[in-house]
Amino acid sequence: MVRPTDSTQPRTIKEIAAVAGVSKSTVSRVLNDTPGVSPKARELVRSAIEATGYQPNRAARSLVTRATGSIGLVVSEAHARIFSDPFFASMVRGATQVVRPLGIHLVLMLAEDQRARDQLLEYLRHGHVDGVLFVSTHAADPLPRILVAERLPVVLSGRPVSRLQVSYVDVDSVAGAGLAVEHLLELGRRRIATIAGPQDMPAGQDRLRGFTEALAAHGVRPGPVAYGDFDRGSGARAMEELLASGAPFDGLFVASDLMALDALAVLREHALRVPEDVAVVGFDDSVAATQARPALTTVRQPVEEMAKALTLTLLDRIKDPDAPITSRVFPPKLVRRAST
Amino acid sequence: MVRPTDSTQPRTIKEIAAVAGVSKSTVSRVLNDTPGVSPKARELVRSAIEATGYQPNRAARSLVTRATGSIGLVVSEAHARIFSDPFFASMVRGATQVVRPLGIHLVLMLAEDQRARDQLLEYLRHGHVDGVLFVSTHAADPLPRILVAERLPVVLSGRPVSRLQVSYVDVDSVAGAGLAVEHLLELGRRRIATIAGPQDMPAGQDRLRGFTEALAAHGVRPGPVAYGDFDRGSGARAMEELLASGAPFDGLFVASDLMALDALAVLREHALRVPEDVAVVGFDDSVAATQARPALTTVRQPVEEMAKALTLTLLDRIKDPDAPITSRVFPPKLVRRAST
DNA sequence: CGTCGCTGTGGGACCGTTCCCATCCCACCG
DNA sequence: CGGTGGGATGGGAACGGTCCCACAGCGACG
Structure with missing residues (x-):
């Protein structure tokens, strides 16, 4: 609850505006790369941000944009198996690489059993994340279908069993x-x-x-x-x-x-x-x-690359939920060892 | 960005107040279990929430309380190894079990290399999470020490090498x-x-x-x-x-x-x-x-139990950052198989 | 030379909570 | 029977952003 108050660091857009000698509107414009800012003002703001190490407040932004800046990584595997796979590690690494520079949070969500699944659904419905990444080999999982129907951006790793209006990334x-x-x-x-x-x-x-x-x-x-x-x-x-x-x-x-x-x-x-x-x-x-x-x-499978594609696809979908489905299938590679 | 607008569901505390026939202050009090609300009003609000399936807005709450409702799960393992361990799976499961009923987010953060570590540090410093769970066997990691110095609540899995003022959970x-x-x-x-x-x-x-x-x-x-x-x-x-x-x-x-x-x-x-x-x-x-x-x-090691203890310890620390260090050491168990 | 339009900028409403403070009601006491 | 105190309640300011809208400045054009 108690956050260390870095009294030196400016925590608000207003303070940056004061430092740069512009209005907070202009600072906001620069932060969001909105056109219509003079190069001079833009530079002024940029250097003010640079100098102070300012980072915008997530909550305040989230409150007005109605986006959370988080995406869910749903692991709907009943067993521990998925974790015991380098597959998962690479998946996380790939997703992280995409998400980190954007300041987007990767929220880990487990759906071990039916109760967890229900709670999760309820939770996702309330818009606590902007979209969901399904890292589930379990094709029969009903969760993706439901979320798609609720118009929550969803992307799957692995082709779904039935015709489902959802983007996926898979290996060939x-x-x-x-x-x-x-x-x-x-x-x-x-x-x-x-x-x-x-x-x-x-x-x-x-x-x-x-x-x-x-x-x-x-x-x-x-x-x-x-x-x-x-x-x-x-x-x-x-x-x-x-x-x-x-x-x-x-x-x-x-x-x-x-x-x-x-x-x-x-x-x-x-x-x-x-x-x-x-x-x-x-x-x-x-x-x-x-x-x-x-x-x-x-x-x-080129898992890390696939994970990046997966995450990028989700981000695209979040930006434009009505964009057409775009799935990608990656080529596999043979790794030769002693058994042949 | 575009959230499905469930026009039927009330999204604000004001609407709940209207349904319950009280003021939004009272609703807020009920939500936060603040004393000084009559049983009658409390029940009124409770049933209004129940009936409408209302969930408070994270961002708005976060904005004023200055807490994010998220904790970081930092995996500072360079290799994929930690993931390939049932250890990690159980860790996540245990942490999830504690965190889910409280609506707290478990944000996955990788610190694969030095650059990632620097970015992460910068990020954590800005208070994007309320506390950090370190699931790292790598005892030499400087990150915990730095974060403790910055007064960010931190809990480690595994006893740290040197005397560090930090709570940990470990197996004996x-x-x-x-x-x-x-x-x-x-x-x-x-x-x-x-x-x-x-x-x-x-x-x-x-x-x-x-x-x-x-x-x-x-x-x-x-x-x-x-x-x-x-x-x-x-x-x-x-x-x-x-x-x-x-x-x-x-x-x-x-x-x-x-x-x-x-x-x-x-x-x-x-x-x-x-x-x-x-x-x-x-x-x-x-x-x-x-x-x-x-x-x-x-x-x-009783990993899942340890993970729960780890998470609970962190939550305690977040509630009261100045509480004394409390570490727990769990008893291990022998699993007999064919090699003896 | 006045007006138009366009670019860049600033002011302020609003997002949904919490929490401080004022107010109200009622019981109790002198 | 008026005054007092405490519990329950409501109103409204804040939190830190975004974004709409108004407006200043300025070049071009009639």
Whole structure:
């Protein structure tokens, strides 16, 4: 409550006006880059601000502009998983880089359970932030839809399941799976299996589609397919299925690193060598990929760049909420390690 | 900028006053739990607020109270590492739980490099947040000291290196190391080595001290000691050192999970079985611990509880900046897995 | 030479709270 | 029965910006 009163520093626009010898209106104009200020006055104000280290009062500005200068970073992941991902770290770093020079606050908001979700919705409805960044791989989340309907600027990381009038930023999963397949083909592998993700999620669909299309493009028949849910644990079951199917394979594309980790363990249990007997490629380039043994070859998303695009898109939307939807899809990159 | 105008919902205290049939002063009093309002009026206002779903305007309130209703969560970790830790996830969850019901914003702030650090400092100085939560294991960080000197409420997670007039919340590292040692002793191991952390960090010091003290308490002579820097990679060197020392050992306490991961790999390379030949205990219970093979027995901190305490301490400090320092140290817990 | 218009500037209302202060009412006491 | 004091209440000034509007100054043009 008690703020240290820096008696030396000017805290109001009026004081700056006095220092610069102009009216507070002119100072305000300079602060907001409004045209119609003489170069002389502009310079006068600028140097007064420079000299005093003045920063405008957020609250006062917010009160009249009805903008908060904050955007919400909603993490609607039930598990801790999203944090345990370098994905999240890079996301935050990218968003921060965009937001910091503008003095916009990145407000962290968790939606762990239904109650939190309800509270959050109520909160966002009251305009406590100017817009929302969704860093959620959980495509079924109803929150984005609701907020879009309420006309709150929203941008998603990851393509939404259904046709939703919302901008998003995503990695090209189809191309990513293609990269993986082509890498395996280049290594001379011809019998390529896959552990696919859940088919009710865009990422799951696209990665499987990229797999089959890339093989088709090279005239290679796809090997056996099993399904997991992207998470740790589900990959083991799928791997067992593949092995039980009897269909031979010397290459394996797994739609997530976490499942690939399971796959590696199961392969080892079955005394199959990686990469000699089976070359394995994952997806995500999560922290698990480097910690795996052997270290996992995987498909990386340019997350930081994506985060910047995401944030910029949101800021655009906040400036003009009626602008048309603009989504961006980024190209992935193959990171080669010891598993291929 | 353009906020959806919910024409139906009252947005001002005046409107609530009209609905309740009182003056805006009385509404304000009810909102702030100020005494001196008749029960009748209080109830009238309460139900008016309830009925309309009114929420006071942050900016207007902030303007006059000179408090922002936001606290900064400063992550002053250069690497992405802190995010990749369930530690961080739990930290955020704990802080959120405290902060959400109070309508206080948790503003995420990164201090990746020196430039960011300078900007951040400048920013915090201008009172854009009411207080700062430091989630930084990096004890040498000068930021807390500066902010304390500027009289900005600050609370640290992790004991600071030097005597700093600041509250902190930490896990009892000495006791944690003790748990690890006692566990190994119970398993019948008598020759116990350790890979200690850096001795210029409190956590490094305490974990080594706990190790030696616990052994001394049981009259067991400590085995060889090697040092790492807590990070991935440094554990391998230390492990090699221990093996090269020639001193035999059947138990190993490693001061961080990441180093323990390295140790496991080196032990495997040397054809030593875990836990048969060497039982290994880590520290932190990071995500790496469960992903290790064999899964790592380790010492866990009650992070979420610690985060709550951290946040509550900060809020207390904001309320009364001159209150005496109050730090809390939490007891750790041993999590037994396959490596012992 | 008067008027018009245009650029640059300043004054002041307003945003939605809090909080100080004045006022009112009522009970109690001398 | 008038005076007093204290609790409840309301009015209005502030908080520090933005932005509308009025107006000064000045060159151009009829």
